[in-house]
Amino acid sequence: MKFEKNILCIGAGYVGGPTMSVIALKCPEYKVTVVDINKDRINQWNSDNLPIYEPGLDEVVNSCRGKNLFFTTDVANGIKEADIIFVSVNTPTKTFGEGAGMASDLQYWEKTAHEIIEHSDRDKIIVEKSTLPVRTAEALDKILSSNEKGINFEIVSNPEFLAEGTAIKDLIDGDRVLIGSHNTEAGLKAAKAISNIYAHWMTDEKILTTNLWSSELTKLVANAFLAQRISSVNSISALCEKTDADISEISYAVGKDSRIGSKFLNASVGFGGSCFRKDILNLVYIARSYGLIEVADYWEMVIKMNEYQETRFVNKMVKEMFNTVADKKIAVFGFAFKANTGDTRESPAIVIIKKLLEERANIAITDPKALKNARLDLEGIDQNVSYEPDPYKAADGSSAIALATEWDEFKDLDYKRIYDSMKKPAFIFDGRNILNHKELFDIGFNVYPIGKASLTHF
Numbered sequence: 001m002k003f004e005k006n007i008l009c010i011g012a013g014y015v016g017g018p019t020m021s022v023i024a025l026k027c028p029e030y031k032v033t034v035v036d037i038n039k040d041r042i043n044q045w046n047s048d049n050l051p052i053y054e055p056g057l058d059e060v061v062n063s064c065r066g067k068n069l070f071f072t073t074d075v076a077n078g079i080k081e082a083d084i085i086f087v088s089v090n091t092p093t094k095t096f097g098e099g100a101g102m103a104s105d106l107q108y109w110e111k112t113a114h115e116i117i118e119h120s121d122r123d124k125i126i127v128e129k130s131t132l133p134v135r136t137a138e139a140l141d142k143i144l145s146s147n148e149k150g151i152n153f154e155i156v157s158n159p160e161f162l163a164e165g166t167a168i169k170d171l172i173d174g175d176r177v178l179i180g181s182h183n184t185e186a187g188l189k190a191a192k193a194i195s196n197i198y199a200h201w202m203t204d205e206k207i208l209t210t211n212l213w214s215s216e217l218t219k220l221v222a223n224a225f226l227a228q229r230i231s232s233v234n235s236i237s238a239l240c241e242k243t244d245a246d247i248s249e250i251s252y253a254v255g256k257d258s259r260i261g262s263k264f265l266n267a268s269v270g271f272g273g274s275c276f277r278k279d280i281l282n283l284v285y286i287a288r289s290y291g292l293i294e295v296a297d298y299w300e301m302v303i304k305m306n307e308y309q310e311t312r313f314v315n316k317m318v319k320e321m322f323n324t325v326a327d328k329k330i331a332v333f334g335f336a337f338k339a340n341t342g343d344t345r346e347s348p349a350i351v352i353i354k355k356l357l358e359e360r361a362n363i364a365i366t367d368p369k370a371l372k373n374a375r376l377d378l379e380g381i382d383q384n385v386s387y388e389p390d391p392y393k394a395a396d397g398s399s400a401i402a403l404a405t406e407w408d409e410f411k412d413l414d415y416k417r418i419y420d421s422m423k424k425p426a427f428i429f430d431g432r433n434i435l436n437h438k439e440l441f442d443i444g445f446n447v448y449p450i451g452k453a454s455l456t457h458f
């Protein structure tokens, strides 16, 4: 079959894979190819066992793969064939040199830019899909226009707003798509080509166009605002625990104000995921590098409050369990950074478990989708850790349960059966406030929610 356009995505990760699968689904006349240097990842995309878990993803991939959706390691040919190249490689926090621990590490991006030059023989649109510092497109422009083949690469920014766990839903019915371009004839033409893709399933009102720098910065700001809400509510949860106010009641009442809204107001053990921390650190670094110290300090507090909340949770566990967890078995319910994903990057569970291991506890982790990643994250420090798909077995013989991820599966367990199998006194620390605390208390547990009075038998 002859396709109208060839779309390539470099980077078959949590963003590249689902995004391109949905584009292939909605645009059958386009050929969509996803390339990655990670051979294992590509093999998994071509198997029945996809490398990431997302509700609805299997169905979308199965309906398009081999028709107009292809996964391959052949980066060179992918680039050569493509009219439009989305770049969705990882942009982690830099771990070395200037800006270490704060700035974005753009080495994967720069390598990709050089590969694009090497394998291209005609004009192409290059789409920044990864989250990048504001004005990255300027540097990219310089690299790409240094090519000696006379090729024009037009750069467009199209940051991704999907949330893991609801990626397919977000991609199909998102709040908006953002496309930033140079305000030149070529820039606007490129932006139009990208909006034409999304116009296959999204209404015009949802396709926003801005200048390049606004688009790049919007992504950082959106994540900073979302994380800020969580840190704000978490800061108040600490105050609730001192005053017997109830954070759920406060969140509900505050969220009823239509100027505030109800989303992202759940108190918890803290936010995780690959993006919030990294993107805010990046925002802080950028602000500081422009001399905007107060702006940088303001946003940095969002991260500090999150670290405080994670540490507060685990310190409370140790304190309530009579100041020692040494040699005690503790079941950790949930390792993914949130429900409905196997992704564990920056998961609060990692912080909790590391601290409990330092305190010489024995840990049993249970999670419906994240045990594979848990093993990788704890490699080398997991002599006293067991990985247990069955939550009942994880809890068997334990002194406490720490609930770290809000999986629905944990709500409906037989907690009487779990209680009977545990050492007494039995503790439960609900880091997501998803359990029925009164019922647990009546069974016999000592219950410690976030931001509410604890229910104890002492």
Ligand SMILES: NC(=O)c1ccc[n+]([C@@H]2O[C@H](COP(=O)([O-])OP(=O)(O)OC[C@H]3O[C@@H](n4cnc5c(N)ncnc54)[C@H](O)[C@@H]3O)[C@@H](O)[C@H]2O)c1
Pocket (backbone or CB within 6 Å): 010, 011, 012, 013, 014, 015, 016, 035, 036, 037, 038, 041, 075, 088, 089, 090, 091, 108, 111, 112, 129, 130, 131, 132, 160, 161, 162, 163, 164, 274, 275
């Ligand atoms: N994960 C999310 O929820 C999310 C949401 C919105 C935006 N983002 C942003 O999207 C970007 C990608 O995130 P992700 O979670 O998909 O990352 P990821 O680590 O899951 O995937 C990135 C992939 O790029 C590949 N890669 C790196 N260099 C390459 C190269 N030169 N050629 C080919 N492949 C290469 C890696 O092997 C990896 O598989 C990041 O900038 C992130 O901030 C992520």
